[in-house]
Amino acid sequence: MDFWPLIKVLPVRTHFRFVRWARLFTPLSVVAIIGSLFLTLSPFKLPCGGLACGIDFQGGTVMDISTAPQRADPAKIHEALRGLGLNETVQTAGAPGAALLRFEAPKGADISATVSRVESALTQAFGTVKFKSTDVVGATVSSELLSKGLLGLGLAILAMLLYIWFRFELQFGLGAVAALFHDVFLTFGLIAIMGRFGKIEFDLKSVAAILTIIGYSMNDTVVVFDRFRENLRKYKRMPLGEVIDMSINEMLTRTIITSMTAVLALVALAFFGGPTLYGLSVIMLFGIAIGTYSSIYIAAPVILLWGVKRADDEPEVIAQPAR
Amino acid sequence: MMTLARWKVVLVLLATLLGLLFTLPNVLPANVTAKLPPFLPKNTLHLGLDLQGGSYLLYSVDTAALQTERLNNTAEDIRSELREKQYAISDLAVANGAVGLRVTDPAQMNEVVNLLRQSVGAALPGAGGGRDMTVTPMPDQRIRVAFVPEAFAAEAAKAVEQNIEVIRRRVDATGAKEINPVRQGKDRIVIEAAGENDPEKLKRLIGQTAKLTFQMVDETASPEDLAAGRVPPGDEVVSSSDGIQPTYLLKRRAQITGEMLTRANAAFDQNTGQPIVEFRMNSLGARRFADVTRQNTGKRFAIVLDKKVISAPVIEGVIPGGSGMIHGHFTQESANELSVLLRAGALPAPMKVEEQRTVGAELGADAVKAGATSAIVGLVATMIFMLLIYGGLFGGISLIALAVNAVMIIGVMSFTQATLTLPGIAGLILTLAVAVDANVLIYERMRDELRAGRTLIAAMDAGFARAWGTIFDANMTHIFSALIMFNLGSGPVKGFAWTLAIGVFTTVFSAVLVTQVLLAWWFKAARPKTLPIGH
Numbered sequence: 001m002d003f004w005p006l007i008k009v010l011p012v013r014t015h016f017r018f019v020r021w022a023r024l025f026t027p028l029s030v031v032a033i034i035g036s037l038f039l040t041l042s043p044f045k046l047p048c049g050g051l052a053c054g055i056d057f058q059g060g061t062v063m064d065i066s067t068a069p070q071r072a073d074p075a076k077i078h079e080a081l082r083g084l085g086l087n088e089t090v091q092t093a094g095a096p097g098a099a100l101l102r103f104e105a106p107k108g109a110d111i112s113a114t115v116s117r118v119e120s121a122l123t124q125a126f127g128t129v130k131f132k133s134t135d136v137v138g139a140t141v142s143s144e145l146l147s148k149g150l151l152g153l154g155l156a157i158l159a160m161l162l163y164i165w166f167r168f169e170l171q172f173g174l175g176a177v178a179a180l181f182h183d184v185f186l187t188f189g190l191i192a193i194m195g196r197f198g199k200i201e202f203d204l205k206s207v208a209a210i211l212t213i214i215g216y217s218m219n220d221t222v223v224v225f226d227r228f229r230e231n232l233r234k235y236k237r238m239p240l241g242e243v244i245d246m247s248i249n250e251m252l253t254r255t256i257i258t259s260m261t262a263v264l265a266l267v268a269l270a271f272f273g274g275p276t277l278y279g280l281s282v283i284m285l286f287g288i289a290i291g292t293y294s295s296i297y298i299a300a301p302v303i304l305l306w307g308v309k310r311a312d313d314e315p316e317v318i319a320q321p322a323r
Numbered sequence: 324m325m326t327l328a329r330w331k332v333v334l335v336l337l338a339t340l341l342g343l344l345f346t347l348p349n350v351l352p353a354n355v356t357a358k359l360p361p362f363l364p365k366n367t368l369h370l371g372l373d374l375q376g377g378s379y380l381l382y383s384v385d386t387a388a389l390q391t392e393r394l395n396n397t398a399e400d401i402r403s404e405l406r407e408k409q410y411a412i413s414d415l416a417v418a419n420g421a422v423g424l425r426v427t428d429p430a431q432m433n434e435v436v437n438l439l440r441q442s443v444g445a446a447l448p449g450a451g452g453g454r455d456m457t458v459t460p461m462p463d464q465r466i467r468v469a470f471v472p473e474a475f476a477a478e479a480a481k482a483v484e485q486n487i488e489v490i491r492r493r494v495d496a497t498g499a500k501e502i503n504p505v506r507q508g509k510d511r512i513v514i515e516a517a518g519e520n521d522p523e524k525l526k527r528l529i530g531q532t533a534k535l536t537f538q539m540v541d542e543t544a545s546p547e548d549l550a551a552g553r554v555p556p557g558d559e560v561v562s563s564s565d566g567i568q569p570t571y572l573l574k575r576r577a578q579i580t581g582e583m584l585t586r587a588n589a590a591f592d593q594n595t596g597q598p599i600v601e602f603r604m605n606s607l608g609a610r611r612f613a614d615v616t617r618q619n620t621g622k623r624f625a626i627v628l629d630k631k632v633i634s635a636p637v638i639e640g641v642i643p644g645g646s647g648m649i650h651g652h653f654t655q656e657s658a659n660e661l662s663v664l665l666r667a668g669a670l671p672a673p674m675k676v677e678e679q680r681t682v683g684a685e686l687g688a689d690a691v692k693a694g695a696t697s698a699i700v701g702l703v704a705t706m707i708f709m710l711l712i713y714g715g716l717f718g719g720i721s722l723i724a725l726a727v728n729a730v731m732i733i734g735v736m737s738f739t740q741a742t743l744t745l746p747g748i749a750g751l752i753l754t755l756a757v758a759v760d761a762n763v764l765i766y767e768r769m770r771d772e773l774r775a776g777r778t779l780i781a782a783m784d785a786g787f788a789r790a791w792g793t794i795f796d797a798n799m800t801h802i803f804s805a806l807i808m809f810n811l812g813s814g815p816v817k818g819f820a821w822t823l824a825i826g827v828f829t830t831v832f833s834a835v836l837v838t839q840v841l842l843a844w845w846f847k848a849a850r851p852k853t854l855p856i857g858h
Contacts, residue, residue, distance in 0.1 A: 004711065004714060005710075005711065005712060005713050005714030005715075005717070005718065005855070005856060006711050006712045007712050007713055007714070007766075007770075007856050008856070012651035012774065013774075033830075047684060053556075056363065064686070100752070110675055110676070111675075111677075111679075112526055112530065112675070112676035112678055112679060115523075116523050116526070119523065120715065130683065130685070131681070131683065132682075132683045132685065132686045133680075133681060133682045133683060133686050134681040135679070135680050135681075136678060136679040136680075137678050138675075138676070138677040140677055141381065141677045141678045142385070145811075148810070149811060149813055152808065152810065152811055155807050156803060156804055156807045157686060159803040159807070160800060160803065163799060163803065165513075167796055192602065194668070203415075203511065203817060204811060204816050205746060205815070206817075207816075208746065208808050208811070208816045208819050208820070211804040211808050212750075212753070212808075212819075213803060214804050215800050215801040215803070215804035215805070215823075216757070216800075216801075218527070218797075218800035219760075219797040219800050219801065221794070222796045222797045222800060223764070223793055223797055226793045226796060227793075235367065238423065250640060250771065251767075253767055254760075254763050254767045255765060257712060257758040257759075257763045258757065258759070258763055259758045260708060261705045261708060261709070261757065261759050261760070262753065262756050264701060264704040264705050264708060265701035265702070265704070265705060265752050265753055265755070265756030265757075266701075266753065267701075268697045268698075268700040268701030268704060268752070268830045269697045269701060269749050269752060269753075270695070271700075272693060272696040272697035273693050273697040273698055273745075273749060274689065274690065275696065276690065276693075276745050276746070277372070277693070277694075277697070277745060277749050280749055281548075281749065282747060284753070301622075301682050318677065
């Protein structure tokens with residue numbers, strides 16, 4: 001017995017009773033959604049509620065500086081910027097001399113001139129300072145980006161509903177969209193929790209990650225639905241729950257293999273991609289996991305509850321797989 | 324499978340070849356690429372600012388400031404015109420987007436309104452006549468002068484275009500030709516400068532209005548009035564950077580403006596060796612300058628740049644030739660910068676920065692390294708995984724499809740010069756990792772069909788035919804998300820969306836067609852009885 005290729009030793013056909021567990025998992029998911037919504041929204045304040053707001057949506061300035069070889073002493077930085085009235089926060093981490101500055105330009109002040117003043121004040125205090133990156137977002141742009149971002153998420157979900165409706169049936173579309181909402185809300189919950197630990201900010205990149213998740217979650221749902229629809233035509237008298245179970249079991253190998261390759265790539269991105277890609281990849285890792293889960297425990301139960309049209313009067317095309 | 328259409332083989336070979344051809348410049352050293360025959364592609368991937376370092380600046384053109392400025396000028400025109408014609412008025416001021424005034428004598432109300440109707444604003448273009456400002460009599464002998472909204476909107480739009488023109492001239496003057504100002508929306512201008520190491524310098528060059536005026540210093544006002552904040556009508560207090568006085572009281576009316584300059588260049592004062600800016604005026608400016616200096620010998624005039632006095636010399640005598648020099652507190656660099664600004668002209672409307680993203684070249688290089696490392700690790704892991712699962716033959720075929728896919732994505736990105744950003748690299752890795760999904764779908768379908776009792780050939784055929792619909796549907800979903808992401812703005816996110824979108828097409832192509840061709844070749848060569856991935 002050889003073990004390579006592994007596909008030969010993987011079970012041919014599993015017979016998990018997925019639908020039976022829906023009674024347990026679906027309510028759990030509903031609780032998780034409510035929890036996530038609460039974490040995301042509270043405190044109920046614009047623009048970002050409970051999420052750690054990045055400057056994309058809040059406006060403000062983030063400067064990544066290095067005072068190496070000197071130590072980036074936060075006290076010294078505050079001292080240098082005293083009098084500019086910025087109310088800045090300084091975060092030192094990683095390499096010696098590296099510091100992350102955040103501030104908001106005083107109301108009415110020119111944001112770009114404020115950056116120039118900060119740069120010269122720091123250069124005066126430390127001698128040479130390297131300004132590795134500077135991001136400045138004004139109030140007008142940040143509110144535009146926020147509304148664009150939220151609108152984008154809404155549009156994506158709507159587009160998916162319409163596409164599934166068009167390609168399958170309305171019930172399928174509703175199931176898929178329920179799964180999408182589940183994924184999106186839980187992802188927001190993750191961003192809220194990671195935000196409280198200072199790990200992930202809610203910004204344009206997070207929105208891009210969520211949009212990608214919407215794509216992938218949908219991808220997974222479509223694959224399961226596709227098999228589901230096919231089996232519905234094949235086994236016209238089989239109870240709906242059993243058809244669903246059978247379809248999920250048939251696609252299980254594929255689901256696991258595909259999720260694994262995505263996970264491998266995303267773990268590599270999270271570890272080696274640096275701070276820019278960390279949030280993006282963690283969000284997507286989480287999204288792939290719950291996207292797979294939600295196809296089974298959200299999308300399918302909705303269809304089960306709602307029922308689908310089945311042309312019972314037609315004879316079964318293939319009662320049993322041909323031998 | 325058995326009936327492998329020739330066009331499929333040709334298409335696969337052609338796409339692979341083209342992909343390789345367009346990818347090649349990215350891996351060849353530049354001197355080798357340069358020697359290639361001219362018909363071969365030479366474009367390498369276009370790296371985003373986050374990868375090569377650079378600045379992204381989003382300016383908004385302040386059309387409100389433009390309107391205020393126009394209204395202020397109009398108020399001054401009205402003041403001098405009515406004074407000349409000896410009409411008594413009061414309360415002349417700009418407020419709420421209009422000029423307001425009050426005619427002292429009710430009997431003169433109609434005359435003044437008629438006079439203003441003929442003189443204020445500018446004539447509208449076209450045969451219809453009319454002017455771009457309306458004069459409305461109000462109760463209590465008041466008159467309101469305001470812009471016709473459409474006329475001002477047109478003027479504002481023109482100002483945005485002219486701003487772009489001026490920025491282009493300024494940028495060209497410094498030789499940074501790859502910086503291209505682009506209009507965005509109604510009143511925004513985007514500037515992307517790759518590799519520019521000093522964004523502050525760039526902002527001084529682009530964002531400075533550089534409105535130059537020569538105004539007379541009003542030395543007649545009493546110091547007590549000034550201390551109490553009483554500014555004589557027609558005067559203004561302007562702050563100064565000349566190091567002599569913190570502020571000056573100036574006549575509002577500009578005698579000479581920047582548009583009258585024809586030349587400006589940095590030079591050195593022959594006596595002190597200080598950097599200065601020399602200028603030369605056009606004939607109108609020269610005549611006016613001669614008049615002003617003749618009438619005001621012994622008085623001071625101020626050279627004002629963007630509402631700041633840079634120098635306020637005493638006029639020592641008539642200056643006839645229309646040329647002169649500015650002694651500010653310049654360094655050689657700032658004298659150079661000012662002369663560039665004066666040569667290119669002032670921005671018709673002031674601008675302010677709404678968004679700035681700057682990445683240093685060093686950080687960009689780090690990002691490239693991080694992207695490359697994670698790409699290699701992620702892809703190698705995916706490859707090993709596929710080989711483990713599906714074995715050398717089927718796993719290998721999916722890897723060849725993957726390689727063709729990668730080459731096609733990079734080829735298309737190089738050809739279209741689409742911007743590759745760091746999130747774009749992430750999108751690329753993710754696309755490739757998930758591209759094997761299509762192979763998995765096909766293989767699993769084949770196994771299913773085989774298990775359902777079909778012959779090997781029938782199972783392979785059905786695998787492709789039936790997996791196709793699923794693959795298509797599943798990939799359409801990515802197109803939707805990518806399209807929406809593309810509209811989010813923000814360069815890096817756009818780059819991510821773009822790689823995802825290109826990836827969808829190349830994935831469907833390579834996973835379906837490339838896999839099919841490879842499997843068909845294998846089938847013809849080996850004539851297998853069983854599937855190596857079957858049970």
